[in-house]
Amino acid sequence: MKTVSMSGSLRANVGKKDAKMNRASGKVPCVIYGGKEELHFTLDGKVLDTIIFTPYTFLIDLDIEGRKFTSTLQEVQYHPVTGNTLHADFLQVTAGKPIIVSLPIRVDGNSPGVLRGGKLVKKFRKLKVKGLSEHMPEEIVVNISAMEIEDSLRISDIKIPNIEILEVKGNLVIQVASTRAVEPVVPGAK
Numbered sequence: 001m002k003t004v005s006m007s008g009s010l011r012a013n014v015g016k017k018d019a020k021m022n023r024a025s026g027k028v029p030c031v032i033y034g035g036k037e038e039l040h041f042t043l044d045g046k047v048l049d050t051i052i053f054t055p056y057t058f059l060i061d062l063d064i065e066g067r068k069f070t071s072t073l074q075e076v077q078y079h080p081v082t083g084n085t086l087h088a089d090f091l092q093v094t095a096g097k098p099i100i101v102s103l104p105i106r107v108d109g110n111s112p113g114v115l116r117g118g119k120l121v122k123k124f125r126k127l128k129v130k131g132l133s134e135h136m137p138e139e140i141v142v143n144i145s146a147m148e149i150e151d152s153l154r155i156s157d158i159k160i161p162n163i164e165i166l167e168v169k170g171n172l173v174i175q176v177a178s179t180r181a182v183e184p185v186v187p188g189a190k
Contacts, residue, residue, distance in 0.1 A: 001136045007063040008041040028085050032071055035092035055104045093133050102126040109145035113176035118149040121175045128166040135162035147176045
């Protein structure tokens with residue numbers, strides 16, 4: 001997984017008034033949990049948005065006034081009208097303890113079915129997986145070089161070493177669907 005570093009500052013007070021003041025100054029109230037203690041802090045909103053609005057999943061090295069934590073972004077809350085980030089939850093990553101994250105899917109190769117006029121249908125952008133952070137890949141690469149028209153790839157067809165996929169095994173991930181513009185296959189011709 002990709003790793004980014006961020007620095008934050010501890011929150012003196014925890015409450016609505018303090019959170020509102022932090023948001024007005026461009027800071028986002030955050031919490032980190034999963035370790036020995038729960039810690040409330042703030043991060044710069046613009047810096048936090050750079051890791052939120054990307055398809056990738058990151059390990060985040062947090063430096064909160066000299067205390068260092070490795071974490072993942074668990075949950076983000078947004079304002080219902082403006083869409084601004086209101087709050088972020090981080091989960092502390094502990095060595096030897098599995099984490100649950102959503103990894104992006106990257107399609108690799110050229111499908112013969114798509115080249116003949118089929119339509120590539122992607123049902124998932126990310127898959128929820130569980131495993132140790134040291135075994136976690138940056139993305140799930142799916143090769144479609146052998147997919148013909150009406151071929152499909154299901155969750156059960158994807159294998160990642162040392163990682164468990166937490167989605168329903170029968171769910172469709174990628175399919176090459178037939179369209180009206182499909183060229184017919186002539187037997188014996190290549």
